[in-house]
Amino acid sequence: MARKLNLRIWRGDSDSGELKDVQVEVNEGEVVLDVIHRVQATQIGDLAVRWNCKAGKCGSCSMEINGKPRLACMTQVASYPEGETITVTPLRAFPVIKDLVTDVSFNYKKAMEIPAYAPPADLAPGDARMQQVDVERSQEFRKCIECFLCQDVCHVIRDHEENKKSFAGPRFFIRIAELDMHPLDILKNRKKTAQEEHGLGMCNITKCCTEVCPEHIRITDNAIIPMKERVVDIKYDPARWLGSKIRRREGL
């Protein structure tokens, strides 16, 4: 059954903008991206929106729907009460380009600052062997689709632009955790650089990144807190530090 939906869409660029009210038809089973496309096709031809797979796997259609960071292609219109106006805005942690499209290049710059996977030098291609129990923690983090909703919701940069230079954000903390827990990665200073260069200590564990992750990665519990504990091992625990000097201990 088709019905009319009241939609408020933010329109503008980096200089100015406003919320524009439109009324659009919505059919049973449709998601917010469907109705945005209908608005684009029937009412606002130059409405800018980034999208690709429409299946929750490419991470392109990230936006804020009624103030919450979400994937538009995975947000059912029916999940909102009938008659409620749905407000759609661009991600508010990143510079806006036009309408619902933001410049997320901050994240790509941060990605380049994370040292890559570092296997032993004598490990020939094809010779890598790992047991499942050793890689399953890292595999959870590989589910990340880089939608950057966790980056958008993180108040460390969302509410403090000045922190962007010293804070990598939750998406890259799971990248660091993935590599630090990887059984064949031998780079030793990931914990130290996580704290001193990528701003792990800025995180105050309020778990918003976990709440918005469309892949349900337990970012805080499985990546950020374990990395904070690993940092404590090398920086704030004299007993562990002394133990590592007396005999080589795994994990340090």
Place this chain on the structure above:
Amino acid sequence: MSGVFSPTRAKIKERTLRTDKWWLQPLVTFGVLFSFIIYATFRAFENAYYFTEPLISPFYSPCLSEACVAGSTIAGFTPVSAQVLNFALSPALIILIFPLGFRMTCYYYRKAYYRSFWLSPPACAVAEPHEKYTGETRPPLIFQNAHRWFFYAGLVFNVFLTYDAIISFKNPEGQWGHASVGSLVLLISSTLLWFYSLSCHTCRHTVGGRLKHFSKHPVRYKLWTWVSILNHKHQQFAWYSLAAVAFADIYVREVATGAWTNFYFF
């Protein structure tokens, strides 16, 4: 202008466009935690009604001061003078720093009070009111990294409180084989404290989380998987154990004042 009002970001005047009751959870959390703080402070300074044979309040156990009432100490062990630095301290004040420190530095409670007390942020995608933010990178918040030391101390306290629960299966004359409502109250309280401690993120890290190769440590891997299951419920254990400890103290106090009678099942 910073944050969501920075010049390059979408020009939206509202701090948040959330339409749900995002303020409710931090408000409830604030109310409950603040009430507990007020009550615990009152009880810590009250220095009375914390022991009635065979029950002792968890706020005062282990009772280590010479000022502890007769029978409330563990085999008369009172290493702390009744006068510390010329102040007559309540026995609770000598020990409460450890369980308080454990909860203050707990990864779950940090989320709870950063959101509800410090509004940093009050809720997800709701702009916080602070101009600057440095997180846990400098004093005093850098001392959150001492959580594991409070965790170790908390385990010692759990042993004492479990001992108290076992002792409570005596009657007021000191004979074993009896059980009262007070016994159940202390048993539930100490059991929930064990669940809270063992579900802790530091515990998860200590038993195996710090390892790179689980396959080389099968026993620690197994322990890690068990603690990980508990860890999923850490938030619930944090609240249940807090409520249980508060109720255990209320129960002992009311029995000690004579307002309530400690009913014996047998």
